[in-house]
Amino acid sequence: MGRFLISIFISSTIILLFICVPWIGNPYRNLSPAPLLKSQSQFGSKHQDTQPRWLISTMSAVGSLARRDTIRNTWQALYASPAFETRFVLANYNDSWSYSIKQENRTYGNLVRLENVEPGAKEAHTIKTMEYFKHIVAEAGSGGRCYDFVSKIDDDVFLVATKFFADYLAPRLHPIPATRTLIARWMQKTRRHPWPQGSFYTLSWDMILLLVQSHTQSSLFDIPEDVMVGELFGREQVKYEFVKLDNKRAFDVAGPDTHPPGIIRKEAIAPHMLKDDKLYLQVASSFDERGWNGKSMVGITDTNWRGPLNIVDRSGKKETQA
Numbered sequence: 523m524g525r526f527l528i529s530i531f532i533s534s535t536i537i538l539l540f541i542c543v544p545w546i547g548n549p550y551r552n553l554s555p556a557p558l559l560k561s562q563s564q565f566g567s568k569h570q571d572t573q574p575r576w577l578i579s580t581m582s583a584v585g586s587l588a589r590r591d592t593i594r595n596t597w598q599a600l601y602a603s604p605a606f607e608t609r610f611v612l613a614n615y616n617d618s619w620s621y622s623i624k625q626e627n628r629t630y631g632n633l634v635r636l637e638n639v640e641p642g643a644k645e646a647h648t649i650k651t652m653e654y655f656k657h658i659v660a661e662a663g664s665g666g667r668c669y670d671f672v673s674k675i676d677d678d679v680f681l682v683a684t685k686f687f688a689d690y691l692a693p694r695l696h697p698i699p700a701t702r703t704l705i706a707r708w709m710q711k712t713r714r715h716p717w718p719q720g721s722f723y724t725l726s727w728d729m730i731l732l733l734v735q736s737h738t739q740s741s742l743f744d745i746p747e748d749v750m751v752g753e754l755f756g757r758e759q760v761k762y763e764f765v766k767l768d769n770k771r772a773f774d775v776a777g778p779d780t781h782p783p784g785i786i787r788k789e790a791i792a793p794h795m796l797k798d799d800k801l802y803l804q805v806a807s808s809f810d811e812r813g814w815n816g817k818s819m820v821g822i823t824d825t826n827w828r829g830p831l832n833i834v835d836r837s838g839k840k841e842t843q844a
Contacts, residue, residue: 575699576606576691576724577669579634579654582677584615584641587626589677592799594630596806601683607669609634610677611654613641651747652737659734670699673724678796680805681722685813686791690724690765701728702762704755707772709748716764717752721794722772732760767791775805788814 582590590610598608611634615623627633636657639650651674662668671691675681694700703726706718725733736754745753755762770789775796786793786808796802808817 573667574605574607575670575695576687577658577672578606578608578675578681578683579658579673580608580610580675580677581646581650581654582610582612583646584612584619584623586677587622588799589802590626592802593677596803597681597683597809600809600811601681603684603687605687606683608632611636611650613639613645613650615641647746648744648750649747652733652750655730656734656738659731668727670695671703671724671726672730673722674720675792676721676794678802679722679792679794680796680802680809682791682809682813686724689791694726699726700763701726702760703765704729704751704762705765706767707769708764708766709752713749713752715752715756717749718764719772720746720748722767722792723748723751729755729760729762732758776801786814786817790814 580590580593609632612623614635614637623633623635634654634657636650636653639645639653654674655672658666658669658672671694690705694703704718704723705725706723707721708716709719710716733751733754736758737750740754740757742750742753768789770787772792773790773794775786775793786805790808790813793805796805809815
C-alpha cells in the first residue's frame, strides 16, 4: 500500500510538471482543446494583466441564453474579481445555433463548446463535466493557464463567489496552493465512496489532473458525473482532504433537501435548485456586493413553487412578493 501511494504521488507530481511547465511537454497532447473565442475579460481592461487563481465553470444548455444573461447580471456582476475567471460550458450544437452563439461569444468571450459531447440530459449528467476537465488540461498543456482551483457549477445555483473565495480558497493559497483538495457538500448514502454533490464543487488543480488520468483509463461513463468523481478517487485510493460545505452554506432553496426549509441567511454561499427565472432573481435580491443583505426568504418548499414569497429583513419585518 505504501509503495502504491508513493507511486501515485510521484505520478501526479510528474503530470503537474508536464502540464504546467510548457517546455517540458504535455502528456495529454492527444486531447484537442475545445474552441474558446478570446475577447476582453469580463473584469474590464484594468484587470487584463492579472492572473486569476480560480476557474468557475458553469454547465449550460446551448439554448439557455436568458439564464446565462441572468447569471452574468447577478452574481458574476456583483462579485467580479481578478482572482477568478468564469466560463459557460456548452455541448455541441447544430448550425441553427451558430450565429446566436457566435454573437454571444463575441460580446462576452467566455463560452466553451465541447464538440465531442452531444446535447442531451444523459450526456449533461454523465460525461460533459469530465470532458470539460479534459479540455482545460489539454488547454493548459498547449500553453494555456493552470489554475489553482477549478469549480464546476450548475446554472441553477446563485454563487456568492467572493465569500467562497475568502472563506475557502484564500486560506488554501498561502503560502503555497493546497493540493489534494475537494470542497463540496458531502454525499455518500449507500455507496462505498463519498462524492461531491454535483450542483457545485471545487477541486485543486492536481485533483483535476488525477481525474482526467483516471477517467481516460476507466470504463466509467454511464453514472452521474458527481458520483463518478468519488468513484474514480476511491478506486485509485487517492488520499485527499474533503472540505465539507454545510447545509447553511450550500443547500436547495426548493426541494426535499432544503435545510433549513426555504431560508437564506448570512452564511449562504451557494443556494441551489433555482430553476425558475423569477425565483432565481428573487434569491439574487437577498444579496449585494457584500453578500447577504439582511433579507431571508421563507416559504419555498418544492420545485414547482409558483406562489408568493415572504422576505424577512433583519428586524423581522415581512414583505410578501407575488
